[in-house]
Amino acid sequence: MSKRYGLIILSVFFSLVMALMPLPISMETFRPDWVLLVLMYWSLALPHRVNIGTAWLTGLIIDLATGSPLGVHSLTYAVTIYITASNYQKLRNFSIWQQGLLVAVFLALHHLLQFWLHHFLLDVYFSPQYLWPVLTGAICWPWLFLLLRKYRRHFRIR
Template sequence: MANKTGGGTIILATFLVGLMLSQMPLPQMAEWFRPEWVIMIMIYWAMALPERVGLGTAAVVGLGLDLIQGSPLGLNVISLLIICYLTLLLHKRLRMFPLVQQALMVMVLVGINQMLFNWAHSLMGTRGDSLLFLLPAVMSAFLWPWLFVILRGLRRTFRVA
């Protein structure tokens, strides 16, 4: 039997862990390689449970990420809404892909996020001309298979539906 009430707690807990991982201090050089944990978690839940995790969740999580990161208010909201919308459009197809193809799609989606952020920061004059801003997309794709297996295991263990 599915756990519809307790499932929200598991979903919320995974987003909180993602928020903590996104703020974990790293050495200066490693900052460029930080995966986009919150976006990957959003992609997983929107793909696995599109009826429970959608645009409303993306807006709330994005607002929380804006407040935690101190980024311009609404930037993470818009970014997560776009990523979540694209994931919801493709969720049936994404489910059928093997993990390697899913990882490539995660790289594209996180890359879109990174380009939005780079564009917004370049408008404010705070970013350089380097393509290093795309490294989190590569790292996110590399870590996607493991994150997918962990989140799927949590979803099945706690019967989140």
């Protein structure tokens, strides 16, 4: 495994820590999906390194860490990253704010697919608060994009 791939894994690990870090109960519903945002960035920047398999494995780790039914995050991450990676050439041409809007659409797809799976497996009912991470993720996207791009250029990750 190369040093550059190790740096990608380090950024995904840091996003896993951010996803699992405790927050006050009132703020928990607004937590962006840091892991998916980081995976989307890397699948746009380096689709040959971060792909569906990486997303599936990372989703499996999130499932195990959060106690979610096994495979829910894996499936939703894989579907979202498939759409992102298959359209990476188009998405790269958009401005950062247009990418933020498309990221919001992808996050909404992820959360609605995740809700559907939870509803099917656990009999959970929909609440509009379930989509707050879509808004906060779209707001965080430009800053996360710029931070990870600087990280990628500084360490020459290709």
